[in-house]
Amino acid sequence: MSKKLKIIGTPVPKHDAKMRTTGEAIYGHDIKLPNMLYGAILRTQHPHAEFIIDVSEAKKLPGVVCIITADDVDTNHIGYKRDHPILKKNEANCTRDEIAAVAAETKEIAQEALKLIKVKYKVKKGLYNPHDALKKNVPQINKFSSGKFENKNIAEKFFYEHGNLEQEKKNSVAIVKRKFTLPRMTHACMATSNITAHYTKTNGKLLLYSSTQVPFLYQRDMAHALKMNPSDIRIIQPIIGGGFGSKLDMHPFEPICALLSIKTGKPVQILYSREEEFIASPTRQPMEIELTAGVDKNGNFTFREIEIIKDNGAYTSWGATTPFVIMQAFSSLYKIKACRFNALAVYTNNVFAGSFRGYGNPQATFALERVIDLLADEIGMDKAEIRLRNANTKGEITGQGLHYDTCGHKECLQTVIKKLKVEKKKVEKNNRFKRGIGYASMLHVGGGAKIYRSDGCGTTLKIDPYGFCTIITGSNEIGQGSETVLAMIAAEELGIELSKIKVINTDTDVKPWDVGVHASRTSFVAGNSLLGAINILKEKLNNKAAKLLNEKTKSFTYENGNIISPSNQQIALDKVVREMHFTEPNELAIASYFYEPSSKFQDKDFKGNVSGTYAFASQSISVEVDTYTGNVQVLDIHVAQDVGKVLNPLLLDGQIHGGILQGVGYALTEELIFKDGELLNPNFHNYKMLTAADVPNIHFYPVETNDKQGPYGAKGVGEAPLIPTAAAIANAVCNALDIEIVELPITPERVLKAIAEKKNNKKNK
Amino acid sequence: MEFEIESPKNITELCKTIKSYRSKSFRFGAGYTDLLMELKKHTPRNLTVINLAQLKDVSFSSIRSTTKNIQIGAMITASKLVTDTRIEQLFPVLQQAAHNLASTQIRQVATLGGNMCTASPSGDLICAAMALQASCEIMNDDKKIHNLSIQDFFIGVRKTALKKNEFLFAINIPRNKKRTATLHSGFIKIGTRKSMECSVVSLAFHLQIDKTGKIIDAGIAIGASAPTVKFAQSACQFLIGKKINSFSEKEKEEFANKVLSYASPISDIRATAWYRKEVLFNISKGVLE
């Protein structure tokens, strides 16, 4: 694309920012339908128990319209492995388990009714540690699992390998082995989960106002759960108050709300309280990663051997498939000759893990980058140099079969290493405050990820007689700004003002198919889909314009609402549209296109080029640690990211900053704390999200590699920023204090413990 | 959340209201940042809230100087404490504690009285007021006032010495000993993030130093380390008469150990007892560095 871009690459504010700044935007919480009932869910009091339930008292409460338990409904199980009953019958297996639901005239009555439901529990001893769940002679936790593995409590299993591991071990001059423990983190979207369901009895249609990020998969899942025809279910997405992966799975409260509406024939709304949001949302996968890795005498990485045990929780969600991404980091980030990877997802009586921005990659990257520092120490090599030496390169085909047609890894690394050096003047104020620096990189899919039979997106594009353009796209807006990017593309290509472009993307009855928001794919896939539609539409417009202008050429340019020929004849775009419509052969200015990325399903050994393109990023981070309190202050974060091409610097910055701060939270403060399956900190008071006061200086350097496949050369960007952050911070803290960190978050207490242990070790020596 | 409300407009009405509720269950409400949180979780039946927020009496919500004291009305909000120049100059420890309490929005409404009467072991304003050796002015429903030292005001976890017919009217903070004294005064709040923290441990110190560098008075209090906020008497005694710049490493540690002797922390989800002690020791030492 040689022509000069006018709109792409400029800082266009978000398409609908105004509406979101004035309070006019309608979120799920703001919907109020006539005769709407309020739903509420009763959850088990004990993470693991048998129970008998009696709703008769609650039913008598005036204002209660409907109460359902497992006995009242005929449904299929949900979840990635269909091992999750919507309402649990007789047995609860984790603290969030739904055991009954109420629809009532007011929220207060619904809550009151929950209190009147009598439940008799027979508490059982749960299995809260995956190692315990793997022992012989323990009960089967999930009775609905396929049980196809050697141990009844294994939910999913992955094995991958490339290269000659034994040989590479021999080639290594240093080998490091460590076990890392990663915590449960939660999305904590500012808007809690919500849904409004409206079933109309007369025609058997179900309308859902739902915040799902994958409406078409959701429609199918909902239909399966409720034993309905998918086409009878229409999903409208209100404005969504944060996603980050939390809305990839369909969660039990959603079909529950639908069931309450079906039973009552009235609209029903369920809004989570903040406490419920903490207890009953999917989490980032907690896991133990044991990593053994080697390096040869020249500082080249030789092999990685990985054993992972993931705490799956009581049911299986999409999150169980995170090893796809995890193994990719281990097999293909930095050049690596041999890799062997084993991962188990193990059922426990904990809450189940789901998908979360980064999808396993922050965990993998933490282990991997921590071990790189240790390997560098072992052979006495500089930590920047060892990374540069092993960085991925353009044209590389990795052991797993990823094709790096473009690759900004080295440039990213060089940039952040250089930038941090500039301000590296180690100011060691006194004994109390210690400074350190750390590096980390990441690799992530940048052009979708083929995990479903199609990873595509459809677009219908039309221009009306007044020269306004409507983009009807399959893709979704969850706050990341995808609408804006699409509008910019249309403005760029069609020469139509941004204010005359509308994006329609919220209604499954209207919009064409799309797999949903995941894998940082939206700009890439939806952008390409839109470009496809634009090309078709332009062909029609060009033909008409040529006729009207008496031009032979078909290569017109589109600017300022006009279509312009090479000989500088021009005609208004809306005029061409009207002429198309009102003169024979009477045609509308409308076009549809479906884009399917070139990515392939991986083969049964998990090999194959799973994404259209790959994104790389490196971060270098400086920290100051208060050795009196253990508090880690992140000073500067330098981040260089291979984004392919900057489509909109304003939105891009937003993704970078937002991702990084989530990464800092993962590194330092955020953790759901459980004891015997029960959550101890279901509130913002004790689940510590960072505040504005904690924000470090973030310096961002986009690296443009112009990927052939991406729209204008762009790659996916959304997940990358948070992936290497925790790893780089951990490396910086270790560097500052000369300690080892094998666990996140790096709380002040853990830091002081590590310092104390170091002192003790010295004493004992 | 269901309750009844009484909104007296002045102290006379307030006293009358309290009298008429003698045998019934009631709670005071000031800024409501603690009370509503509590009532949202559980509201006892037939509860009445006596609303202090609409009282017009200035004395209840102002800061006044007397020759001996600075008197701070119970209805003074944290944000008032932050912006008042007298507090800033005379009692930096209190200003800092107020400035680090919760958030801007909460500080606009959260009152000194509410903080004191919640009597949380991690109450930040309590900790600062204790280091300043304040005394409490307590009023009863006969409008009688009596004084109680701040240390006697707190009798257990979330328990004060207030009787049912009493409320906190104000606190009195003795003026610094000498106008010319320099102050080493501050509030240290330990948590995992910079803001919105409930103290894992807190330390309030207010040292008055004469021209020669000698410490002429000292107030040290610790929070979140025991069932109530504690005044570290022996640590204060240790400092008085010594030169602020002359402490040896050993003396600093001795001082820190004295502070630590008042701590009997528990382990909870925020931190273990071990951590609380370790940090308290370190930051106590830090005060003298």
Add this chain to the structure above:
Amino acid sequence: MEITFTLNGKKTICHIKVSTTLLELLRETLNLTGTKPGCHEGECGACTVLINGKSVNSCLYLALNTNGKEITTIEGLTKPNGGLDEVQESMIKNGAVQCGFCTSGMVLNIKALQLETMQNKKVPGSGIKNSPNRNEIKKWLEGNLCRCTGYVKIIDAAEEVFNKGK
């Protein structure tokens, strides 16, 4: 009980249950849904409104205590002709809005800081007049959680508002 207050410039009379919070009154009775419920416990700031020009969490404020006071919600910041307040403009221009759920609260809290510096000529605890610096802005916004933006652009937006006033 009956309360009378000024809501976004208009005298308003409401009948309320005494235990109603201001957040409930605004969203459920008055249908002003621009004020967002993020936690109902004073931790997130999404429900921030201005009471007599000061930012307050409406979820921890009893509606009855607004009697006689002036309330401004996000809806009241927009001018009658649809024009935006300079804080809103700055938020949009700086890319400070992603999902937008925190935005009403952020905007109003920045507005409160602007009003504060205009009236008191002093930013709490700093002594700086009129134009708070970046760290003071960060501190001021500590009670407004945002999960999307990492705060950077929001702080930028606020800074721009104050720099303009210089």
